Amino acid sequence: MVINQGQNGNPNQQQSPLDIDSIRSDFPILQRTVHDQPLVYLDNAATSQKPQQVIDAINRYYRESNANVHRGIHSLSDEATTLYEETREKVRQFINADTTSSIIYTKGTTESLNLVANAWGRKNLNPGDEILISSMEHHSNIVPWQLVARDTGATIRGIELTDEGCLDLDHLAESLNDRTRIVAITQLSNVLGTINPIGEITKMAHGAGAYVVVDGAQGAAHMPTDVQEMGCDFYAFSGHKMCGPTGVGILYGRRELLEEMHPFLGGGEMIEEVYLESSTYKDPPWKFEAGTPNIAQVVGLGAAIDYLNTLGMDKILAHESDLVNYTMHRLKYAEDITVFGPTGKRGGIVSFTLEGTHPHDIATIVDREGVALRAGHHCAQPLMRKLNVGSTARASIYFYNTTDEIDAFIRSLDKVREIFGDVPERTV
Amino acid sequence: MSLNGLYKEVILDHYRTPRNRGIIEEPDFKEGGHNPSCGDTLEIFVDVDENQLINAISFEGHGCSISMASSSMMTELMEGKSLDEALELVDVFEGMMEGETEFPDTDEFLDVSSLQGVADFPVRLKCATLAWDTIKRGITKYRSDGDEK
Numbered sequence: 001m002v003i004n005q006g007q008n009g010n011p012n013q014q015q016s017p018l019d020i021d022s023i024r025s026d027f028p029i030l031q032r033t034v035h036d037q038p039l040v041y042l043d044n045a046a047t048s049q050k051p052q053q054v055i056d057a058i059n060r061y062y063r064e065s066n067a068n069v070h071r072g073i074h075s076l077s078d079e080a081t082t083l084y085e086e087t088r089e090k091v092r093q094f095i096n097a098d099t100t101s102s103i104i105y106t107k108g109t110t111e112s113l114n115l116v117a118n119a120w121g122r123k124n125l126n127p128g129d130e131i132l133i134s135s136m137e138h139h140s141n142i143v144p145w146q147l148v149a150r151d152t153g154a155t156i157r158g159i160e161l162t163d164e165g166c167l168d169l170d171h172l173a174e175s176l177n178d179r180t181r182i183v184a185i186t187q188l189s190n191v192l193g194t195i196n197p198i199g200e201i202t203k204m205a206h207g208a209g210a211y212v213v214v215d216g217a218q219g220a221a222h223m224p225t226d227v228q229e230m231g232c233d234f235y236a237f238s239g240h241k242m243c244g245p246t247g248v249g250i251l252y253g254r255r256e257l258l259e260e261m262h263p264f265l266g267g268g269e270m271i272e273e274v275y276l277e278s279s280t281y282k283d284p285p286w287k288f289e290a291g292t293p294n295i296a297q298v299v300g301l302g303a304a305i306d307y308l309n310t311l312g313m314d315k316i317l318a319h320e321s322d323l324v325n326y327t328m329h330r331l332k333y334a335e336d337i338t339v340f341g342p343t344g345k346r347g348g349i350v351s352f353t354l355e356g357t358h359p360h361d362i363a364t365i366v367d368r369e370g371v372a373l374r375a376g377h378h379c380a381q382p383l384m385r386k387l388n389v390g391s392t393a394r395a396s397i398y399f400y401n402t403t404d405e406i407d408a409f410i411r412s413l414d415k416v417r418e419i420f421g422d423v424p425e426r427t428v
Numbered sequence: 429m430s431l432n433g434l435y436k437e438v439i440l441d442h443y444r445t446p447r448n449r450g451i452i453e454e455p456d457f458k459e460g461g462h463n464p465s466c467g468d469t470l471e472i473f474v475d476v477d478e479n480q481l482i483n484a485i486s487f488e489g490h491g492c493s494i495s496m497a498s499s500s501m502m503t504e505l506m507e508g509k510s511l512d513e514a515l516e517l518v519d520v521f522e523g524m525m526e527g528e529t530e531f532p533d534t535d536e537f538l539d540v541s542s543l544q545g546v547a548d549f550p551v552r553l554k555c556a557t558l559a560w561d562t563i564k565r566g567i568t569k570y571r572s573d574g575d576e577k
């Protein structure tokens with residue numbers, strides 16, 4: 001069927017709390033065309049676009065302040081170090097950590113999670129210990145635990161989902177026991193859009209004596225985040241999904257846990273005294289920052305946080321909630337479309353299939369209309385198996401997207417139907 | 429670079445009504461193929477006769493229109509060929525998709541040559557080549573297994 005292209009009278013469509021026209025003018029890439037069509041960028045869960053303010057901050061850093069950090073006496077090194085450490089304070093405030101010593105720079109969420117798995121896991125996991133991983137995790141919150149489990153003798157157990165794609169809290173409760181050491185859970189599923197109740201999960205896990213590691217890659221960029229309120233022990237996220245550059249991410253860890261952990265990578269910057277046989281290490285966070293860090297990227301992340309703060313994370317969340325409600329509302333009229341994940345409160349990620357058409361074909365065809373979607377398994381193969389699909393198409397929104405863009409995306413699906421419309425239902 | 433060049437009617441036809449789709453029980457050899465980045469999976473089943481000619485070939489799996497149509501076309505082309513000929517055809521196909529050789533202007537390549545348009549969509553090339561990479565690996569393994577025996 002073809003979706004009604006007129007106004008559907010969506011009750012959720014309201015005046016945006018953000019000045020979207022002004023915001024869009026901050027993003028140079030949003031002015032470009034793709035295949036002679038205005039770019040409709042709906043692959044924000046993969047990476048976000050960057051505002052001029054962030055691009056300028058990186059440019060200015062290289063033009064005016066470039067030097068290595070923490071090791072020079074000269075003025076440039078001092079300036080670079082100041083910029084680098086100022087961003088740490090911005091990150092601390094952004095996620096409401098109690099101290100900057102809990103804020104470790106990494107190159108992204110994946111490295112952050114590997115850091116926890118290695119530096120905490122290798123020291124603390126023993127044969128028979130259990131690691132609980134939800135069935136909606138990204139590979140980056142699965143594979144590092146498999147690697148450390150293999151070497152420590154720990155066991156990995158999955159936490160099931162409800163039919164709607166939410167975490168099955170009853171199954172979590174049943175699975176927790178005195179051997180559970182870690183619960184690895186995403187704040188917001190990169191496939192289902194499910195927002196997990198981290199506070200509740202943390203209470204349950206802590207009750208069983210387990211620690212909670214949160215993958216915040218899809219969370220911190222889109223909603224106000226308070227690690228103390230959530231109560232989690234570790235929280236990982238990436239700069240590039242929140243208007244910052246690639247190559248910088250954050251691991252938040254509770255200070256007392258970081259203090260007792262071994263270093264992850266060894267080298268310069270993370271040591272106090274080095275002998276040939278042994279070394280002493282700096283305090284957190286520097287204990288975990290070996291080698292020359294991604295300084296320009298850190299500076300860019302600081303500018304991205306400034307930018308998000310001027311908009312307000314609460315307003316960003318409100319705008320995106322309206323937009324995802326509108327998207328779900330438009331898609332529910334299409335009988336040939338299956339949307340995965342919760343129908344109620346959810347994040348701005350909408351994974352779907354279109355009957356008779358493979359997601360790659362969808363992505364190729366809508367690209368010709370200027371619409372950037374992701375198609376594939378979204379680095380969540382265990383979840384794909386649960387959903388009984390090989391892959392899905394995915395539209396993921398950010399605060400600079402508009403209802404007009406959602407309309408363009410919905411219209412572009414008609415182009416898919418024009419080409420594949422009369423394909424009979426697949427037998428396999 | 430138009431979509432019509434990619435989604436030619438013959439490709440859609442092979443996608444809608446694939447040839448040689450299904451499982452051959454107790455094949456002489458079978459080989460799996462997988463595109464990890466997109467999740468396409470494929471299994472190819474081959475029966476060879478006493479003269480080492482392919483007398484039955486089939487595929488099963490799931491994937492996009494290009495990978496499934498290409499699998500269908502490949503199996504159709506390979507029927508009745510010797511294993512040597514099959515490997516040569518894979519080389520010809522790979523050369524064509526890489527733009528190194530022309531598509532042969534022959535009847536048996538008529539359907540396969542419709543995949544030429546995929547070359548204009550570099551990110552989709554691996555969809556077209558999956559079946560061909562898989563049969564090549566299958567034949568190579570079958571022969572080295574035979575040498576060991």
